[in-house]
Amino acid sequence: MKKSHLFSVLLLLLFVTSGIFAQKNQGIDFNKLDDYLAKSLEEWHIPGMAVAVVQGDSIAFAKGYGIKEFGKAGKVDSKTLFSVASNTKSFTAAALSQLVDEGKLDWDDKVIEYLPWFKMYNNYVTGEITVRDLLCHRSGLKTFSGDLLWYETDYSQDEVIKRARFLKPEYGFRAHFGYSNILVSTAGRIIPELAGMTWQNYIRSHFFKPLGMTSSLLSVNELKDKKNVAIPHHVAEGKDPLPIKYMQWDNAAPAAAVISNVEDMSKWLILQMNDGIYKGDTILSPAQVYEMHSTQTPDNLNPGWASYFPGQHFNTYGLCWSLFDYKGVKVVNHSGGADGMISQTMIVPEKKIGIVVLTNSVNYLPTALMYYVLDDYLGNPDNDWSAFFLRVKKYMDNLDKQDREKTDKERIPNTKPALALKNYTGTYGGDLYGNAEVKIKDGHLVLDFLPSDVLIGDLSHWQYETFKIKLRHSPTLPEGTVTFILNKEGKAEELKVDIPNPDFDFTELVFKRIK
Template sequence: MIIIKINILAMKTSFRIFAVFLLISGSFNTRAQVSPKANTLDTYFLEALSKWEVPGMAVAIIRNDTIELLKGYGVREIGNPGKVDENTLFAVASNTKSFTATAISMLIDEGKLKLDDKVVDYLPWFRLYDPYVTLNMTIRDLLCHRSGLETFSGDLIWYGSSYSRDEIIQRASFLKPNYGFRANYGYSNIMYLTAGQIIAKVSGMSWDEFISSRILTPLGMNHTNTSITKLDMKGNTAMPHNDVDDKVIAIQYLNWDNIGPAGSINSSAADMIKWIEFQLKKGKLNDQVLVSEKSLREQWSPQTIQKVSAFSEKLWPSTHFKTYGLGWGMMDYHGKKVISHSGGYDGMISFSAFIPEANLGFVILTNKNSSLYYPLSYKILDTYLSNDTIDWSSKFFDLIEKNKEAELTQKKEDEQLRISGTSPTLSLNKYVGSYISLIYGEAKVELVDDKLYLKFLPTPIFHSPLEHWQYNTFTIKFPDVPALPEGKVSFILGPDSDVEKMLIDVPNPDFDFTELDFIRQK
């Protein structure tokens, strides 16, 4: 069974640097020319878009300094005629991490910090669960996902919440590690947020200002921004979409400003291919060096090893290693080193990649919570790096359909295991109250129209009626977050037969509700 969801991002700059940026700002001298390979892919993309029921997509491919494909497909919003083009804006989510890592590299080039500097030297208030890890965590550790935390641990602190960037990092001190320090890969958005706050501390400007003035403006990424507050929702902006009750629906953008350095950038195919070309040119823009090749090579070098699963070995026998560098993932494919990153936003999935040996790079932006980018990325790689003609779109579509069937079977099995004819141990008003999690904060259970109702106070989108399941367990379904499935809330009684704690489980690949241990306040 396969689940592919990504999930599950100061104006003290000297006048000298600003003047240099004015001189070199703008586009690369890149020629546009559609190749036969790109023509073949163009047809394939159209068919795949329809098959996967994704409303819209934009794709860019560059090879040997020539843009071979730069095109939009489908519509910006289902039910509306506005077409996607090369300048349509999408949330690129975790593709933001490569920008944050490059910003760190720029500061290293300037001698303002080092990769192996301790985090506490810049953020003295930084804390993690283990004091040893707190004192020894380096900037490198922040950027290569080896803090010891499980993948996505703590993401419920920031997702849709009112917490500031500093408050999120402070709350992460209560997250219990799942691995030894530097012993295992565990993808962490909060560690990237921490790196962003170091950028702000060292540069004297916010992370957003640094990314805009030092990267976006010089590269001529004029449509790109770091916050959905800068999007024109009635303009050339793609809307996010999800599948709900077997229908594709448009959903509202969710503000990710509080996790900005990990995932808040919005961009277009035309702008993102400039970012990829910048990588292929090893940090140069029209012969001007914005970031040293030495620093970029460090970003593209293995830092944390990832496992190649048996499933992966069978499907892609030419892939022998997978690893994470600094802001980029790496693997080998058809004898070439592929450097890439994906991005998963609410109702949008994106992917960017480049292959230095082949002088090839590409970007895929989609406006639905769909794994379509995955087969398309392999189709592009096969087309340019081999003679393989595998129909990855059909292969993965079938795999995901089987996965859906397995999920339905599991749901039926859960129903069969349900013990019928039970009732809550206590009267409903005994479950009402304030519940505190050190990691997250406060949640409240209220009695509304003779039914229990759960609210996560820092996160207004997390609210749900509690429907009785069995004994002291209830089901929940967050109406404002349709991508999340139904979950369960179990109330645990103490020795005095009063409610002591509340445990929540919403099975999904992006957010771990089980790490939130809500204790009822007396």
């Protein structure tokens, strides 16, 4: 997402919707919330959604809306399973906090004390990076760097982590926030070294079982015999939702593997906002909950965003929790995104209130609903956050359209590739990702990313040595380009891939001719 444009439109829309911050009595009107959720689902054309609100030590509201899969009759309810994606990270941090309390670990221990084979691009960072650094995203890597290593590849978790040493940092060590799935997965890899069990077994035995999260799962493979499951969808502009398959997270499980429902996730939020105590049992120590909910890495609060949210003054990251203030209260929250699914969790510990939103398409509605519940509880029930974020989406979609039109307009027509197609074929590769193969199929070039069974793209000539690429099995990713670099002998010696999207950076992959 082009954040600078997003913040500009937020600032613009401030003047359209100003005057909506009049204070009223605290509390949530659940009948009104129910109507708002149903209306918002329809406005966003989301197939299905489940929402729960927690207050104190109980679930105050839990309900499903819409359908589990487009074109089928099954309805979403409060027990329907969704991928919660990055909301998994708080489980990993909590597991490590228990090991800290047991004296087996310190947050500021060096990672190489437990994983001596772990390396970063810079030798100094390798020797200094701590468990805390892994969980609060301050390694120097840019956001989502290296995520193509685990995305639908046959690499194991350890192999993904080992390849992190080839990721060039964008920032100085501990100098900037940069969200890293791979490094949270690395933190989770420490758990079996100290606990004598897999990450999966630890999460089941230490959290799912004592909290009664009986429906929650830790792998897509566990969905096989489940019936009440929401299916992810890709929703293209002007088209019906397209059901797609679940993302496989096994090789980055501690970062995003949990599959759950709003009833189970509500229990997790109740634990978090009650200082680690659930139904009288202390599962997490209050001291460690405080640590996880405390600022570790500052993240800039853009002026455009701050202008629209005058009640917000800071934005930071704790240990696998995002933190900000809003109208005098501290908000602890996290989002989760997978192919065809978006989730949001949020608690206000001092008010003992929280919300979990699970949806089966990619959209901004979970964020909108977080603010709606905050405002309703804090006395501003007239804010229509769904409508606001719909305007943001429309603006962003229009920017994307303009970018595509600009690219088309700048294309130089009637050019031809310098070489015959067969001379582009071969195997290209690099240390970071591994190999890709270019071959001819039905008269056109095909690019096959060999570590993945999913990333296969058909190439069509665009201009000079640049070809358009459309991935066959990844409807959530747009068209991109593949550009061949010729050496002084006129032979293709390298290819560069650019598929612009907010999640996976194809430009950091290096593919030089091997054969």
